Amino acid sequence: MATPSSAFREPSVQSELPARSLQTLLEHPALWRAGQLQRAPAAHPSGFPELDAHLPGGGWPRAGLAECLLDTTGVGELRVLAPLIRALSRSEARWIAWINPPFTPYAPALAALDIDLERMLVISPRTHREAVWALEQTSRSGSCSLALAWLDERQLGPRDTRRLQFAAQQGQMLTCLFRPAQAAATQSMAELRLALAPAGPGRLRIDIRKRRGSWPVSGIEVQVETPDSPEAVYVQLDHWRRQRAAAVTDAVTDAKEPADLAPVDTATALDASPGVSNSPVDAVAPVTH
Amino acid sequence: MRWLAVHCPTLPLEVFTLREPGGAGIAPPAGSEPSPALPRVVIEDNRVVLADPAAVAAGIQPGSTLATAHAICPALRHYRREPDQEARWLRRLAEALHAFSSQVSLVPPAGVVVEIGASLRLFGGEEALVAAVRAACLALGHQVVCRTAMTPLAALALARAECPEPTKALTEALTEAPTEALTEALTKVPLAAAAIESDRLTPAIIEQLAGMGVRTLGQLLALPSEGLASRFGSDLVDYLARLTGTRPDPRQALVPAPYFRRNLHLLEPVRSRDVLLGLMTRLLNALQHWLLARNLGVEELAWRFTAAGRARPPLVVGVRFSTAQQRQARLLEISRLELDRTQLPDEVIGIGLSAERLQSWRGDSTTLFRWLPGTAQPTELGRLVDRLEARLGRGTCWSIRARDQHMPEAAWQPVAPLRAVAPLRAVAPLRGVAPLRAGPTAKPGPTARSGPRPPRATGPAPRPGRRPIWLFVPPRPIRSSQLTLLRGPERIETGWWQPDTATRTDPPEVAQTTALPQARWRDYYVARLVNGAECWVFVDTHTRWYLHGYFG
Known part of the structure; x- marks a missing residue:
């Protein structure tokens, strides 16, 4: 991995520019110099050591705009952020904003991840302009620690990302923008761009497309979930089948109470074609008594 | 006891200018030149009782007839005096002064006395307090004269000596008073200025005393009280005793109204949004003073805009806050965002403001380490929600809660942000509202x-x-x-x-x-x-x- 070389020094400034205007230019928050990279930027650990090793400062940036590029929802894009969300919701008395989420953030799942639900603020604007306005407001206010945003890709330009990056810096907040994978081709002012793709059961492949201070890197794999094996389904259905057998015995001895046989029929249907895909489940007839 | 007298010499004119768009108290839009002031006078019984500086500069004297005034200055604007409006505005001013003391009393027609002895330390001394009172009155659009003394009557006399009472009877009496005597010392206060309570120090008595060569309070106080009592009655002696503090002078404290509802009926319709916002600022200023006086915060307020020329019900714009608010700047900020979404009438002739929902005020607390990231206060969190909801509409911001329900759709619910206890309504009785660790109770099999049959499960326990x-x-x-x-x-x-x-x-x-x-x-x-x-x-x-x- 390319790391910023210590030989890379700031050139001494030889310019006709008045010193004051140069100073104002250097104070611009969107401008950074290579020399500043010696000092690691403030970061939150992501909870995944494989990922932290490649992120500048060893984690998610504390302030700024990060982009997650993904083709489909459900690859684990929020599970990879979950340790960060949990840490921020527990440690900071600020909002975690969900701006224009594509579906409903499901409270029991977030609670099961030990995330403090009191900090969640879901904002559902009606138009793209309102969404960008809301995101800028949450950024500038300084009362948000993290914003997760889904914006209209067709109306989002490099100028918007520049404004969002600027606002996030101003409010000391991390904005995480979720965009489709083809947005990687467009220009963006985000300081971190990650492409996410599924990589096997419970695994997520992360390609860093842009980061501060060094080159892109690809092929990082993180385990976002303990993997499930399809066998588990059959173990469970087998368990149900044995219960059915017991229930049938009971039904013979005690005819008053009819046993509920419904799950066993799903189980039998899956059993009918073991090993292969589970497609024949459609063919199961409803159970009536 | 230390008394502050607030005297409002130009009140008869202010009750008109305050109802004019672009009148006194409204800052002109930045960058624009203030329009040349038209001379204005207030008349009573066809005689000028009060002239503004422009009119005085034109040569109009109080006491002249309206015809004379118009002859001097044809562009003159005149208003007929409205004593009941004056009383109403004076009461509003007095209610605003509750921010400085709990002991505020009205002294009609144009004075308010405030006991400030108990507030001096809080406001950092007399000078700072008086400056704050003057600034508060100016923000409400009133020019005032403030004087302090040991008794309310003395403070009033000093305040009024600065600006002579502009009523007809007294302007005549004043012309006889020596002008060089108008200094701050009480002894040099002309009797005419001290004549507040007309039943005590009537113009007739003042005239009589003037005939005796007694023109200032100092001269009057030097006279033996027995002689004064036999010549002018005990009322005058009683007045002097209360003036000097030898006799107590209890005042009835003004009680702030239990609700806040103000209407501003304008003299001319308003077309510009900026002017409207200026007027709204002033109403919110009054609301802030009222909230401070009653130690309340407002959670919901309603604006009413009456369109000119049509007998239609006013347009009501509601503004809600997630946490109770007290400061005018916050109230204005959210109101302005709410107005952005509203189609206002083209010409507004009346603005009303009422506090709909109130809550006792808990006060602002700040953190010691404000500069640290992640230490936003609940009020700041609420500020963001208010701003977003005002622009995006109600119900666009919500938080989520987990519920103890086993149907997945029912296991969550949206709640208003910053509501500590979510209102829970469920068909089945709830076991608790604690967040669930492992999701809702699922039936394992x-x-x-x-x-009653005992479970016979022998397989692996379901995860x-x-x-x-x-x-x-x-x-x-x-x-x-x-x-x-x-x-x-x-x-x-x-x-x-x-x-x-x-x-x-x-x-x-x-x-x-x-x-x-x-x-x-x-x-x-x-x-x-x-x-x-x-x-x-x-x-x-x-x-x-x-x-x-x-x-x-």
């Missing part, structure tokens, strides 16, 4: 409902079901050929204890086709879609498959 971060509302039908099952099944049954309500939780098409109330269940699986996404699917009683969420 058929044994859970097999009544608590995984729940997806994204939920679909409602579930979407899906073809099972697109799925690879990874984990499950997890059976969730519902409604078998209630014959009819079960249909509510099913997708509509299921609800229509299902006739049997019993045996309503879903088998949930974690599955992988063909594109690699992990999702949460279920198969229902009719073996139809539904996508219910994504593991984001």
Whole structure:
């Protein structure tokens, strides 16, 4: 991995520019110099050591705009952020904003991840302009620690990302923008761009497309979930089948109470074609008594 | 005891200018030149009682007739004096002064006395307090003269000596008073200026005293009181005793109104939004003073805009705050955002403001380490929500809560942000509202409902079901050929204890086709879609498959 070389020094400034205007230019928050990279930027650990090793400062940036590029929802894009969300919701008395989420953030799942639900603020604007306005407001206010945003890709330009990056810096907040994978081709002012793709059961492949201070890197794999094996389904259905057998015995001895046989029929249907895909489940007839 | 007298010499004129768009008290829009002031006078009985500086500069004297004034200055604007309006505005001014003391009393027609002895320390001394009072009055659009003394009457006399009372009888008396005597010392206060309570120090008495060569309070106080009592009655002696403090002078304290409702009827319709905002600022200023006086915060307020020329009900614009507010700047900021979304009448002739919902004020507390990131206060969190809701509309900002319900759709609910205790309403009795660690109670298998029979499970204990971060509302039908099952099944049954309500939780098409109330269940699986996404699917009683969420 390319790391910023210590030989890379700031050139001494030889310019006709008045010193004051140069100073104002250097104070611009969107401008950074290579020399500043010696000092690691403030970061939150992501909870995944494989990922932290490649992120500048060893984690998610504390302030700024990060982009997650993904083709489909459900690859684990929020599970990879979950340790960060949990840490921020527990440690900071600020909002975690969900701006224009594509579906409903499901409270029991977030609670099961030990995330403090009191900090969640879901904002559902009606138009793209309102969404960008809301995101800028949450950024500038300084009362948000993290914003997760889904914006209209067709109306989002490099100028918007520049404004969002600027606002996030101003409010000391991390904005995480979720965009489709083809947005990687467009220009963006985000300081971190990650492409996410599924990589096997419970695994997520992360390609860093842009980061501060060094080159892109690809092929990082993180385990976002303990993997499930399809066998588990059959173990469970087998368990149900044995219960059915017991229930049938009971039904013979005690005819008053009819046993509920419904799950066993799903189980039998899956059993009918073991090993292969589970497609024949459609063919199961409803159970009536 | 230390008394502050606030005297409002130009009140008769201010009650008109304050109702004029662009009048006194409204800052002109930045960058524009203040328009040349038109000379204005207030008349009573066809005589000028008060002239503004422009009119005085033109040569109009108080006491001249209206015809004379118009002859001097043809562009003159005149108003007929409205004593009941003056009383109303004076009362508003007095209520605003509650921010400085609890002991505020009215002294009609144009004075207010405030006991400030108990407030000196809080405001950092007399000078600072008087400056704050003067600034507060100016913000409300009133020019005032403030003087302090040991008794209310002395303070009033000093304040009024600065600006002579502009009533007809006294302007005549004043002309005889020596002008060089107008200094701050009480002894040099002319009697005419001291004549506040007309039943005590009447113009007749003042004239009589002037005939004796007594023109100032100092001269009057030097006279023996017995002689004064026999010549002018005991009232005059009583007045002098209260003036000097040898006799107590109790004042009735003004009680602030229990509600806040102000209407500003303008003399001319307003077309510009900026002017409207200026007027609104002033109303909010009054509201802030009222809230401070009653130690309240406002959670909801309502603006009423009356359109000119039409007998239609006023346009009501409600403004809500997630936490109670007291400061005018906050109230204005959110009101302004709310106005951006509202189509106002073209010409507004009346503005009303009322505080709809009030709450006792808890006060602002700040953190010691404000500069540290992540230490926002609840009020700051609420400020963001207020701003977003004012612009995006009600109900666009919400927070989420988990509920102890085992139907996945019912296991969460949206709540208003910053509500500490979510209002929970459930069909089934709740065991608690604590956030769930492992999702809602799922029925592990058929044994859970097999009544008194002991469970005979011998297989592996079912793991608590995984729940997806994204939920679909409602579930979407899906073809099972697109799925690879990874984990499950997890059976969730519902409604078998209630014959009819079960249909509510099913997708509509299921609800229509299902006739049997019993045996309503879903088998949930974690599955992988063909594109690699992990999702949460279920198969229902009719073996139809539904996508219910994504593991984001």
